[in-house]
Amino acid sequence: MAARTDSFSSAGEFRANLPLRKWKGYIFSALGILSIVIALGTLLTLLFDVVQDGLPWLDWQFITSFDSRFAQRAGLRAALAGTLWMMALTILFALPLGVLSAVYLEEYAGDNWFTRFIQVNISNLAGVPSIVYGLLGLQIFVRLFNLNRSILAGALTMVLLVLPIIIVAAREAIRAVPSSMRDASLALGATRSQTVRHHVLPYAFPGILTGNILAASRAIGETAPVLVIGALAYVATTPTGPLSRFTVLPIQIFNWTSKPQKDFHGLAAAGIVLLLVVLLSMNSVAIYLRQRLYKRF
Amino acid sequence: MKNVVGRLYVLLLVASLLLAACGGTTSPAQTGGGNATQGTTPTAADAQESGNAGAGAGGAEELGKLSGRIEIDGSSTVLPISEAAAQEFQAAGANNVDVTVASSGTGGGFERFCRGETQISNASRPIKEDEMEVCKKEGVEFIELPVALDGLAVITNPETEFVECLTVEELKKLWEPAAEGKVTTWNQVRKDFPEEETALFGPGEQSGTFDYFTDEVVGEEGESRKDYTASEDDNVLVQGVSGEPNSLGYFGFAYFEQNQESLKLLGVDGGDGKCVKPSKETVNNGSYPLSRPLFIYVNKEDVEKQPALQAFVNYYLSEEFTPVVASPEVGYVELTGEQYEGIRQRFQERTTGTEIKNGEFNIEDYSGS
Numbered sequence: 001m002a003a004r005t006d007s008f009s010s011a012g013e014f015r016a017n018l019p020l021r022k023w024k025g026y027i028f029s030a031l032g033i034l035s036i037v038i039a040l041g042t043l044l045t046l047l048f049d050v051v052q053d054g055l056p057w058l059d060w061q062f063i064t065s066f067d068s069r070f071a072q073r074a075g076l077r078a079a080l081a082g083t084l085w086m087m088a089l090t091i092l093f094a095l096p097l098g099v100l101s102a103v104y105l106e107e108y109a110g111d112n113w114f115t116r117f118i119q120v121n122i123s124n125l126a127g128v129p130s131i132v133y134g135l136l137g138l139q140i141f142v143r144l145f146n147l148n149r150s151i152l153a154g155a156l157t158m159v160l161l162v163l164p165i166i167i168v169a170a171r172e173a174i175r176a177v178p179s180s181m182r183d184a185s186l187a188l189g190a191t192r193s194q195t196v197r198h199h200v201l202p203y204a205f206p207g208i209l210t211g212n213i214l215a216a217s218r219a220i221g222e223t224a225p226v227l228v229i230g231a232l233a234y235v236a237t238t239p240t241g242p243l244s245r246f247t248v249l250p251i252q253i254f255n256w257t258s259k260p261q262k263d264f265h266g267l268a269a270a271g272i273v274l275l276l277v278v279l280l281s282m283n284s285v286a287i288y289l290r291q292r293l294y295k296r297f
Numbered sequence: 298m299k300n301v302v303g304r305l306y307v308l309l310l311v312a313s314l315l316l317a318a319c320g321g322t323t324s325p326a327q328t329g330g331g332n333a334t335q336g337t338t339p340t341a342a343d344a345q346e347s348g349n350a351g352a353g354a355g356g357a358e359e360l361g362k363l364s365g366r367i368e369i370d371g372s373s374t375v376l377p378i379s380e381a382a383a384q385e386f387q388a389a390g391a392n393n394v395d396v397t398v399a400s401s402g403t404g405g406g407f408e409r410f411c412r413g414e415t416q417i418s419n420a421s422r423p424i425k426e427d428e429m430e431v432c433k434k435e436g437v438e439f440i441e442l443p444v445a446l447d448g449l450a451v452i453t454n455p456e457t458e459f460v461e462c463l464t465v466e467e468l469k470k471l472w473e474p475a476a477e478g479k480v481t482t483w484n485q486v487r488k489d490f491p492e493e494e495t496a497l498f499g500p501g502e503q504s505g506t507f508d509y510f511t512d513e514v515v516g517e518e519g520e521s522r523k524d525y526t527a528s529e530d531d532n533v534l535v536q537g538v539s540g541e542p543n544s545l546g547y548f549g550f551a552y553f554e555q556n557q558e559s560l561k562l563l564g565v566d567g568g569d570g571k572c573v574k575p576s577k578e579t580v581n582n583g584s585y586p587l588s589r590p591l592f593i594y595v596n597k598e599d600v601e602k603q604p605a606l607q608a609f610v611n612y613y614l615s616e617e618f619t620p621v622v623a624s625p626e627v628g629y630v631e632l633t634g635e636q637y638e639g640i641r642q643r644f645q646e647r648t649t650g651t652e653i654k655n656g657e658f659n660i661e662d663y664s665g666s
Contacts, residue, residue: 070626149399232399234376255376257532260551
């Protein structure tokens with residue numbers, strides 16, 4: 001049967017051999033499904049494990065009380081407040097800096113060696129280990145700028161860490177804006193900056209937000225740089241301003257997992273669940289904004 | 298469209314500026330008004346559960362008048378003690394004193410301490426010569442105070458039946474750099490052990506426990522074989538040893554205490570033929586060979602300038618607090634009442650400098666003048 005269906009069998013140029021090709025197709029899709037199952041399965045197992053360990057510890061008291069050496073009374077009020085403070089400050093600085101850099105690189109900068117040099121470096125910076133940013137932040141923000149070991153110093157370090165991510169994503173988004181839009185705007189007499197403000201940026205904004213989600217997700221889970229900056233292991237007050245001393249959720253979780261008492265491992269799991277909740281709610285705000293803005297175009 | 302984004306951003310900016318402004322204006326009052334409200338919440342709860350912590354002091358009112366900030370950094374091993382001291386100090390009435398503890402490690406702690414950034418440095422080993430040089434250069438004088446003892450547990454899997462006790466000599470045979478790749482079965486450690494493969498677990502090179510063990514057992518700090526499973530997280534070591542027969546590992550005694558059912562504690566023979574297992578008693582009287590002192594280092598100048606710091610250290614060394622060191626939540630071995638008495642006196646006299654001579658620690662040296 002195979003020989004019959006082969007229309008070009010003589011020269012061996014083309015063999016239809018449909019059954020075999022279809023079969024190969026099935027194998028390929030099966031492999032794809034298997035990969036997804038493995039990836040998602042691992043994730044779900046992890047998630048299930050963490051939720052199972054942490055759920056008994058998750059209650060209101062856990063969120064409202066400070067850390068304690070008695071597991072029953074320990075909570076992550078200080079760490080939660082610290083994380084929220086730091087994320088707010090980080091996004092506040094990183095978003096405008098990142099977007100404006102991207103606008104410059106995409107809309108204004110000419111194609112010369114200098115721009116290319118900057119572009120290569122931004123891509124490389126995205127791959128620098130986070131501890132390096134921590135050391136940089138310690139030297140510059142903590143010591144040179146004399147911000148001490150404050151939330152502001154931590155947030156600025158995080159800004160350095162996430163800037164490459166935001167710039168790269170924002171550039172992609174800006175590049176995806178059809179040039180016909182720019183041309184139309186310019187043709188009607190708008191200046192370059194008007195074009196950018198009224199047409200390019202709004203159109204690219206959903207993509208920029210996606211980059212911001214990625215950046216925030218990375219920053220919220222980082223431990224190494226904040227550890228170097230001097231996030232505290234124990235503090236019984238919530239921050240009162242950007243110059244307060246602080247701790248953040250990953251540090252608190254890390255401290256609990258390294259304690260010998262098993263109860264604290266449960267607390268750590270609960271902390272991880274809460275960290276995920278904070279992250280997801282931050283992201284859902286961004287996703288909501290993105291969807292709303294998508295509809296307009 | 299542009300308006301939505303623009304407005305959102307302006308809103309965020311204004312909010313943050315407001316917050317920043319608030320933070321700025323309240324910071325002078327931070328230690329006073331701001332903390333008082335926050336401080337009272339944990340106090341009520343603390344006093345309930347930790348029993349008479351506040352009642353015994355008799356100076357709750359005195360403590361309440363104190364205010365200020367105390368920054369502590371250093372060893373993560375000492376962290377649980379300083380954390381407990383901070384909690385109990387606030388529970389005892391010092392609501393307006395803001396005590397924060399970080400854990401940059403003993404070395405990292407001294408680095409900050411000698412710059413004058415912290416008032417107290419936690420240390421799981423005595424200060425080193427070069428660290429003292431830095432302190433001297435910066436004009437920081439310190440008071441060295443031992444606060445507890447920590448036993449190092451040598452442990453194996455409960456299924457490993459042939460071994461009950463190891464000599465320091467045998468431990469050295471197993472852990473010295475020369476053993477790397479060569480000493481791989483138990484019968485190489487002692488002839489009458491079976492020819493079973495060893496599975497070694499220990500802390501990584503960044504750990505103070507590693508420094509102490511190599512110094513004590515191998516004889517040279519930092520010298521160890523490298524082909525073992527290393528982790529900075531003692532809980533990982535616990536899991537490793539409890540999951541593998543014929544394994545051997547070492548870590549802080551508190552981690553054994555919390556996992557007794559899945560581990561087997563080995564005795565250690567310091568060379569005199571006596572096999573000693575670590576316990577409160579044997580660690581305290583020095584008969585267990587692998588026990589180390591834990592210290593806090595206090596900035597002398599700051600003690601004289603800050604009544605709050607002075608009160609905190611007094612509380613740290615008081616009869617009221619020192620038993621907490623040995624509570625299951627902290628898990629170390631306390632010194633004797635007499636020894637603490639001497640250390641209190643040392644603090645009262647503000648005796649500066651180290652008492653460690655040629656690397657030898659002797660608790661008798663801390664008995665004041």
